[in-house]
Amino acid sequence: MSRTFPFFIVGSVRSGTTLLREILKSIHGLECPEETHFYRWGHPFGSGGYYKSAIKSPVLRRHREIDGVEESNFVRIIQTATSRRDLQALYAEKFMTAKGTGGRRWFDKTPQNVYGLPLLAHDFPEARFVHIVRNPLNVAASLVLGKVIKAPNIISAANYWQEAIAIFNTVRPIIKTRTYELKYEDLTASPQTTMTSLLNFL
Template structure:
């Protein structure tokens, strides 16, 4: 492939929360030809829907767009991480954007490694974008997507351990995310690949070489090591290495009854995955009423967690911003 045809982005890493998306981003970013932003964006679908599909307003209403962007949790997280953040003057480069892709690219590049070459693949890791593949493909017609999938029982245990989230709601979200992501991937014509978390832990070089082939970038040996821990919560917290033992934790934490209930919820979505269900024999989802109750409880826990960690004003701002960004209609 000639250098003029080389893929330079965007790349989106997607998947269910607690599935290894952060680990994968950190490993890919060890490649000098890849430069994914940090923190997670989340704002792309929200801003696109809020301002309309025609980006002509950039030339006349850039102040309003910057004000909306600056209110996003992305900016709050970036400031609290001590990162440089875009100011109104930085948005002048968006004034001549002819497409939304041209507008979003300099934003995501800004929040990547400033020392990365301009030719490096740019993009983002936002797990919930697994529900937005058609929209992202509409905005970025050449975008590529890596969907990382982890055993749903471990995902549920990890979410409970990290955030005290309900096991069965986590299983419900996993089933939805895997089903929707795989369904929508059918229209992406070679721009979508899956990595199973367990394969990444057991054979990191093989999986990362496969990812590099998908991205048309040379493999770099340093990709199997971490400069800094990819996690600050959960069993992988503080580790600067790929923990091949971080598998099957659910066997230590789940009762047979809890495991069976999770397996019943993910029964249909787990087909055509490596995960063998040990107890379930049919699909039994949570009732809408029960799901609504546990979702409200998880939402309350998240709100309290943000306020405790970020302070009252930032905590409330982040929680409300997250709720706005996550509003979407799924077919």
């Protein structure tokens, strides 16, 4: 895989994004940090609300620890960056250096970044987007069960899926040539065929 531009995996939570990430990470030259959430929040970059969401979250602190990015380095990065794109790119650079595995291409798997997809597509005009879709009944059931993320009721569980789908379908006509829609059920039933098709796109 000779291309070097990044790609982003987005979609509803509990749709198989982690499974897809782990498969892709097994391919030499591809590297992916833990979920970053840089495009999830509605606060403008540079605001107190954005900094608080990015810096104070215990979950994201743990993600950075796994990625090998020290907190002092992250604070320096976020204070140096002038936009979300800067932050994403600088973080990817630090992550790739920390891993030291010789990866040539990074990608991001943060399903909730679908909420910032219009800006994400604008900021990375060369990037590709993989939208993974799972049967909504299974997504809702997983959320109600709540082993990883727990929805408080069926309405919120249904809207995790519905809102992600609505946002992606609205933006897709604008970035059509840069998108690939992958069905979770295809990935689990025919992984080799599905991954071959995806890798040809990427």
